Amino acid sequence: MVRLSVDMIAKSSTCLKNKGNCSLAQYLKKLTHLNFSNKNIEHIDDLSMCKNLTVLYLYDNQITQICNLNFASNLTHLYMQNNNITQIENLSALQRLYKLYLGGNSIMVVEGLEGLRELRELHLEGQRLACGEKLLFDPRTLLSLSESLCVLNISNNNIDEIWDLVVLKSLTHFFAAGNQLEDIKELEVVCSQWPQLCQMDLSGNPACQKPKYRDRLITVCKTLVDLDGKEINDMSRQFLLNWKASKEAKKKMKYERIRTAQMVYPFPDGVVRRSL
Template structure:
C-alpha cells in the first residue's frame, strides 16, 4: 500500500531543490501546493505539519476514503477525481474550500457538504454507479450550497430530473451532459429560478430533441450566453422573449373569452343542443281564413277554445299564424 506521508513528501523533487537552504519542517510549514497525482496512493497519512496547504492534487490514484484533512483549514482547492471514493466525508473543517473535484469515483449520494461555507465549484461527473442507479443529492447539502455554489458538473450520472437542485439559485454554470433528462417543462421551471445562469450544457440528453427545445430554454434563462456549446445571439434572444410574451398574452385573452362565453351560455357547455323539432299540429283544431286580394291566408289556432252558437269565445285565445306566400 502506498500512503501519502511526510516521508514521501521529503523524497519529492521539489523538496530536494529546497533542502539545502531549509529543514523539512520549515519546508512543510511553507508548503502551499502539493501534487501527488497518479502515484498509486491508496491512503492519506497525517500531514498536519502542512498547515498552510491551499491546493492539493490527488487525482488518478486509488484512494478509497477522504481522511486526515482536518488540519487543512486553509485549503481552497482539492482534486481527488478518478479514485475509489464511495462517500463524501470528513470535509467539515475545510471552511475555505472553494473548488472540489470528485469526478470519476463511485459516489452514489452527494452529501457531507453542509459545512463548506465557501464552496463555489463542485465536480461530481462520471461516477461509476451500479447498473440502473443514478446520482442523488442530499437536500441538506444542496440547501447549504445554495448560498455559494456557482459551478456544478453532474454529467454522465444517469440523472433524469433536477428538482432537487432548484435551490441552487446562484449557479452560473451547469454541466449536465449524457444524462436522462427529458422533461422540458421541468427544466423551464427550474432554470427560470436561476437568474444568474450563463452557461448550460445538456448535450446528449433525450430532451435535446424535443420540439422548440433551444427556443424554450433561451426564453426561460434570461441572461444565458451559451447553450450546449453554442453562443446565444442577443437579437435572437430578444425576438424569442417577445414572441413568448405575445403568445402568452394571446392565450390569456382566448382563455378570458372562453370563460365569458361559458358564463353567458352555461347550457352550451353541459348539453348538446340539436336542431329543434317542430311541435305536432292538430289540423282538426284549426281553421283557415281564405286569403283576400292575394294576401296570405291566416290560420287561427282554436286549441282549447269553445264557442257558442253565435261564435263567441267562452275561453282561450286566438293565435293568428300567417300562411302562404307573400
C-alpha cells in the same frame, strides 16, 4: 500500499529542489501547493505539518477514502478526481474550500458538504456507478450550498430528474450532459429559479430531442449566454421572448372570448352554442 506521507514528500524531487537550507519542518510549514497526482497513492497519512497547504493535487491515484485532512483549514482547492472514492466524507474542517474535484470516482450520494460555506465549484462528473444506479443528492447538503455554489458538474451520472437542485440559487454554470433528463417542463421550472445562470450544458439528454427544447429554455433563462456549447445572442433571445409573449397574448384573448360568450349565452350544461 502506497501512502502519501511526510516521508514521501521529503523524498520527492520538488522538496529536494526547493528546501534549500531550511529544515524539513520549516519547508512543510511554508508549503502551499502539493502535487502528488498519478503516483498510485492508496491512502493519505498524517500531513498535519503542512499547516499552510492551500492547493492539493491527488488526482489519478488509487485513493479509496478521503481522510486525514482535518489539519488543512487553509485549503481552497482539492483535486481528487479519478480515484476509487465511494463516499464524500471528512471535509467539515475545510472551511475555506473553494473548489472540489471528485469526478471519475464511485460516489453514489452527494453528501458530507454541510458547513462548507465558501464552496463555489463542485465537480462530480462521470461516477463509476453500478448498472441501473444514478447519482443522488442529500437535501441537507444542497441546502447548505444554496447560497455559495456557482459551478456544478454532474455530467454522465444517469440522472433523470433535478427537482432537488432548485435550491441552488447562486448557480452560474451547470453541466449535466449525458444523463437521462427528459422532462422539458421540469427543466424550465428548475432553471428559471437560477437567476444568475449563464452557461448550461444538457447535451446528450433525451430532452434535447423534444420540440422547441432550446427555444423554451432560452426564454425562461434570462441570463443564459451559452446552451450546449452554442452562444445565445441578444437578438435571438428577444425574438423568442416576443414570440412567447405573442403566443401567450393570443391564448389569453381566446380565453377571454370564451369566458365572455359563456357570460352572455349561459346554458345549464355549460356549453356555448352558436346560433344558426
